[in-house]
Amino acid sequence: MSIYLYQFLTGLSSGLLYFLTAAGMAIIVSGLNVINFGQGAFCMFGTLLCYSVYEATGSFFLGVAAAVVVAGVLGGYVTEAMLRPIYKRPPLFQLLLTMGVGYLLQDFFLFAWGNRMISASVPEILNFRVNLLGLPFPFYYIFLIIISLIICAVMLFVFKKTKIGMIFRAIITNRDMVDCMGINVKKMNSLMFIVGISLTALAGALNLPITGTQTAAESPVLFTAMAVLIIGGIGEIKGAFIGALIVGMCTSFGAMFFSQYYSLIPSLLMVLVLLIKPEGLCGKKTNAG
Amino acid sequence: MKKKLLALILTMAMCLGLAACSSSTQENTGSDDSGSTLTEELSETEPSEDGTYRIAVLMPLSGDLSFFSGYFIPSLEYLADNINSEGGINGHEVDLIYKDDQGDPTIEASVLAEVLEEDVCAVIGPFMDTCGPVVAQWAEQNKIPVFMCCALATDVGFENQSDYVFTAGSSxxxxxxxxxxxxxxxxxxxxxxxxxxxxxxxxxxxxxxxxxxxxxxxxxxxxxxxxxxxxxxxxxxxxxxxxxxxxxxxxxxxxxxxxxxxxxxxxxxxxxxxxxxxxxxxxxxxxxxxxxxxxxxxxxxxxWFPISFDFASDLAHDIYDRSDGVVPCSAGLTFYYALDTIRAALATLDYEAGYDSAQLVEAVETTTCESVFGDIYYTEYNHQLVFxxxxxxxxxxxxxxxxxxxxxxxxxxxxxxxxxxxxxxxxxxxxxx
Missing domain, CATH: 3.40.50.2300 (Response regulator)
Structure with a gap:
């Protein structure tokens, strides 16, 4: 029984970390109508920034905060200086631009951090195990679950209960109407991009003691986040949450029962959803053409 | 609904099929094109005209795997400098020519075509297992001895067995x-x-x-x-x-x-x-x-290189002191011993009189090389470096x-x-x- 609980908790923590990245992407997709192909690079940026600050100061939490802020500022710069001038162009231009930013960042990582594996240990204060029905479970994973759920609740609150959340929802529903009402939609777009990037950088930073990163390799996060978005419904935050939990749980229990093929699970789920409900589990049906 | 179900089954079958095939496809990449343009004329490989022993080294110097070269180069440079500072091999210096194969079998053939222009007497590398078959076939076609620092799957090893292929890598x-x-x-x-x-x-x-x-x-x-x-x-x-x-x-x-x-x-x-x-x-x-x-x-x-063991400690410190703070490791030593065994074999041949690559192969097969582990050598039956x-x-x-x-x-x-x-x-x- 305890091993099932163990598997459930690892699935939950992985799923919630996927959610942070996928939610960041979903906010950008829904607000700006563009898939940010540089999202994986921003996630790596979060990991690397956290690592450097953690190394320099000895404080993991300072590292996490620095990753969120610096990546957010960079995200702001990208949207203001690069994306804004091409808002009127077809979405393909913006998509290519985000891809270019991603490549640029990858090269910067090599230049700044060198070609190596970056990893760090769990901060001492979180580095212990708790007994779960007889099996020791690392507290850091429980910490990840708590942090992710708090962020999820905050996002829900901001989106549903605050004025800025209302504007975000209005932009997602009808951007032109919001523009007509005198709200600076472009500024709001930048804000959504910053929030999306910061969430991804946060996921990257929190992942530092678990997976670390290889500076020369492309971040595998992008693929999983895309799978989560497609399963849940592109541009749907609720969908990202559900998709992330499905991917996390299926991968976790899949490794237990089909260990040879567990890594195929996200792709299989994605294909399955595309065949049965192409708009995603929480996506709204749109009439093409 | 039937169509969806059929598509679903086919897609899943395709995914599982691809997963099952992934390992075998990796081993066989590049089996046809080994970049050979000259074959028979280079079979009589002799020492280079400039009086040095030119040895090509294949390793990933760029790309995702380039960080490995940080371990390989200090070991190779350390040994090459030592050989040259002690007067070279029978009075002739060793010149290492590094070639970047990125650990990618799809570009290995073009890298090997460049190696042919370099007038080398031997090749060290590649490091990545998937590059092995391309290099082995090139060695056989061009009669230039290759000292691989990778491992080959046994069936791939048999498939590409050649008098000119030696494996300093793992087994x-x-x-x-x-x-x-x-x-x-x-x-x-x-x-x-x-x-x-x-x-x-x-x-x-x-x-x-x-x-x-x-x-x-x-x-x-x-x-x-x-x-x-x-x-x-x-x-x-x-x-x-x-x-x-x-x-x-x-x-x-x-x-x-x-x-x-x-x-x-x-x-x-x-x-x-x-x-x-x-x-x-x-x-x-x-x-x-x-x-x-x-x-x-x-x-x-x-x-392969227990640096904390007494017998390996001095060598580890020497390599570390000459590197840019890179702690030595086994993979680096694979390249080191590939070069050292070539050195030992070349030392038995007469540079001035000239020799062909078959003679070099024979010298490698019959020469043992001193190491911190004791004598090391290549087996005659499968050319595997044994220590x-x-x-x-x-x-x-x-x-x-x-x-x-x-x-x-x-x-x-x-x-x-x-x-x-x-x-x-x-x-x-x-x-x-």
Whole structure:
């Protein structure tokens, strides 16, 4: 029984970390109508920034905060200086631009951090195990679950209960109407991009003691986040949450029962959803053409 | 709905098929084009006109795998400088010509075409297993001896066997024999296999179970996972190992997947109950990357360069002092010994009188080379570099400031774990060669 609980908790923590990245992407997709192909690079940026600050100061939490802020500022710069001038162009231009930013960042990582594996240990204060029905479970994973759920609740609150959340929802529903009402939609777009990037950088930073990163390799996060978005419904935050939990749980229990093929699970789920409900589990049906 | 169902079944079948095929396709890349433009005219390879021994070195100098070269180059440069400062080989200096193959079999042929223009007497490399077949075929066609620093799956090795191909890299079969012996000696009852995709890890697994049978030990197969190489979050795999009831994991993981596995496994308490058998895992590059999360004392690993052992210590310090702060490791020593065995063979030949590549091959086959491990040599029947294998536990080493092979807890397997000529021939016959 305890091993099932163990598997459930690892699935939950992985799923919630996927959610942070996928939610960041979903906010950008829904607000700006563009898939940010540089999202994986921003996630790596979060990991690397956290690592450097953690190394320099000895404080993991300072590292996490620095990753969120610096990546957010960079995200702001990208949207203001690069994306804004091409808002009127077809979405393909913006998509290519985000891809270019991603490549640029990858090269910067090599230049700044060198070609190596970056990893760090769990901060001492979180580095212990708790007994779960007889099996020791690392507290850091429980910490990840708590942090992710708090962020999820905050996002829900901001989106549903605050004025800025209302504007975000209005932009997602009808951007032109919001523009007509005198709200600076472009500024709001930048804000959504910053929030999306910061969430991804946060996921990257929190992942530092678990997976670390290889500076020369492309971040595998992008693929999983895309799978989560497609399963849940592109541009749907609720969908990202559900998709992330499905991917996390299926991968976790899949490794237990089909260990040879567990890594195929996200792709299989994605294909399955595309065949049965192409708009995603929480996506709204749109009439093409 | 029927169409959807059919499409779904076909897609799933395709995914499973692709997964099953991934290992075999990797081994056979580039089998047709080995970049040969000159064949017979270069079969009489002689020393270069400028009076040096020019030796090409294939390694990833750029791309995802380029960080490996940081380990290889200091060892090679150290040895080349030593040879040259002592007057070269019979009075002629060694000139290493580095070629960047990015560890990519699809560009290896064009890199080898460049090597042909360089008037080299031998080639060291490649490092990546997948590049091996292309280089082996090139060596056979051009009659230029190649000293591979990778491993080849046994069937690929037979397929590409050539008088001109030597392997200074690892031998899957010998690793499997070491692991099987260790499982017997440690009394493990249940083994979980964790591998990368590819022919060599498959070989390790097959030979391991074959050796377990030969040893007559009762060991349960607790399960296996084959990673594609891109996974970074291994928590699911770790919990599945924990639930399998295994008391031992045998792994062929190296580099970043191994670092992730060691780190995450230690966080999750995997090594409280399970011990790990692997290769290179307690080597400097891995233990330094994992840092304080390394499961000290729980990892037994085959290491070709136990820098914390007395007999290897001086060489390790010499290489470290000449490098840019790169701690030596086994992979670096593979290149070192590839060059050293070439040196030993060339020293037996008369530069002034000239020689052909067949004579160089014969010299390599018949020359032993001194090393910190004692005499090392290539077997005549499969051209595998043979030197004693060590399976060592891990301990914290204060001098280097990291976990390293434990000099007080190791087993030297000597050269008995390499396949004998009879075993090699029998395996060749079994595979139809």
């Amino acid at each position: 899957a079969w010998s690793w499997a024999k070491v692991y099987a012996n260790a499982v017997k000696e440690h009394g493990y009852e249940s083994v979980f296999f964790l591998t990368n995709s590819g022919g060599v890890p498959e070989n390790v697994k097959e030979f391991f179970w074959q050796e377990i049978d030969n040893l007559g030990v009762e060991v349960e197969n607790a399960g296996e996972v084959q990673l594609s190489g891109t996974e970074t979050d291994l928590t699911s795999v770790i919990t599945s190992i924990m639930s399998s009831g295994a008391d031992c994991i045998v792994t062929s993981l190296t580099a970043s997947p191994a670092v992730n596995f060691l780190q995450q496994g230690n966080q999750m308490g995997l090594f409280d109950e399970v011990e790990l058998l692997g290769a290179y895992l307690n080597d400097a590059d891995h233990t330094e990357s994992v840092g304080s999360s390394y499961p000290v004392g729980k990892v037994y690993s085959i290491t 004693p294998l060590y399976l060592a536990n891990t301990a914290m080493n204060d001098e280097w400031g990291m976990a390293l092979p434990d000099e007080s807890d190791y087993v030297e397997y000597g050269i008995e774990c390499y396949p004998t000529e009879e075993e090699w021939v029998a395996e060749g016959e079994r595979l139809g060669y």
